[in-house]
Amino acid sequence: MIVCKFGGTSVGDAVAIARTADIVRARLARTPVVVTSALAGTTNRLIEIASHSARGQLIVALSIVEELRTRHLEAIDALGVGDDVELVSDTGAMFDELAHLAEALSVLGDATPRSQDAVAAMGERLAAPIVAAALARIGVPATFVDARRVMATTADFGKAEPRPDEIAIACRTQVLPLVRAGRVPVLGGFIGATADGVTTTLGRGGSDYSASLLGAAMDAEAIEIWTDVDGMLTADPRVVPDALLIEHIRFDEAAELASFGAKVLHPNTIAPA
Ligand code: ADP
Ligand code: ASP
Ligand code: MG
Numbered sequence: 001m002i003v004c005k006f007g008g009t010s011v012g013d014a015v016a017i018a019r020t021a022d023i024v025r026a027r028l029a030r031t032p033v034v035v036t037s038a039l040a041g042t043t044n045r046l047i048e049i050a051s052h053s054a055r056g057q058l059i060v061a062l063s064i065v066e067e068l069r070t071r072h073l074e075a076i077d078a079l080g081v082g083d084d085v086e087l088v089s090d091t092g093a094m095f096d097e098l099a100h101l102a103e104a105l106s107v108l109g110d111a112t113p114r115s116q117d118a119v120a121a122m123g124e125r126l127a128a129p130i131v132a133a134a135l136a137r138i139g140v141p142a143t144f145v146d147a148r149r150v151m152a153t154t155a156d157f158g159k160a161e162p163r164p165d166e167i168a169i170a171c172r173t174q175v176l177p178l179v180r181a182g183r184v185p186v187l188g189g190f191i192g193a194t195a196d197g198v199t200t201t202l203g204r205g206g207s208d209y210s211a212s213l214l215g216a217a218m219d220a221e222a223i224e225i226w227t228d229v230d231g232m233l234t235a236d237p238r239v240v241p242d243a244l245l246i247e248h249i250r251f252d253e254a255a256e257l258a259s260f261g262a263k264v265l266h267p268n269t270i271a272p273a
Helices: 014-026 042-054 058-078 085-108 113-120 122-137 164-180 207-217 251-259
Strands: 002-006 032-036 142-144 184-188 191-193 199-201 222-226
Touching (some): 002 014, 002 207, 014 058, 032 207, 042 113, 042 122, 058 085, 085 122, 113 122, 113 199, 122 142, 122 184, 184 207, 207 222
Parallel strands (some): 002 222, 142 184
Antiparallel strands (some): 191 199
């Protein structure tokens, strides 16, 4: 079994999601578990929703909610899964929940780390069912799994710490039975929940970390991180355009690159791997 994580640009629009679905289908023989980020840029927009709401700028916040709603519904239509009644109604319900959250924050005039997480988690909550539907559409027996039922964390909102023993138990009850039944579980990265079921996040870029935590919990053969570059490079290509691809890298070197700010991997990703 392998864990395949797809970053925001890999699920940025319908074309990217369809390509991601093809990549997963090509790996069926290795029994993939899929971890997805939010559609590119979504988490930044969600954080703006929380901050505008908390400043009382509810109209601006709600206009971003509608922009994201349109974008997600367009992706659903363009993927040809618009006739999936449950997907469309669940997506609509999540946007209604998001609008209610924005209203609540504007009434309070404040966004606590806990409520920021409730808002920021929406990106992955929205993306995972869409990716699962895109997989089903091309014949992959995918099942959406709410990552909050698996990724047990502390209540350190905004930078929650994983609780590996609970994650392993949840994998045994929620994820591995699907794998054994020949299905492809699809989970959102980045998000988790406290023991009381309150939504948390692992910190920005945390989907990589989710993938490695799940890989460790299920003793996966490999954890694949699919993104918009060919691999780890000698430098950030946005700063150094002729940065070179590193063919092989030791775990400790990769961890060092990540912790010194190479955005390609969340700094905590290597340890579980
Ligand atoms: P994703 O949304 O897939 O997680 P990220 O934007 O978080 O993608 O990470 C990929 C980006 O990391 C690349 O587009 C690249 O600009 C940047 N990056 C920074 N340092 C490095 C590096 N040393 N090697 C590769 N990519 C890097
Ligand atoms: N969507 C989250 C973020 O933008 C997590 C991730 O993409 O890894 O930070
Ligand atoms: Mg990232």
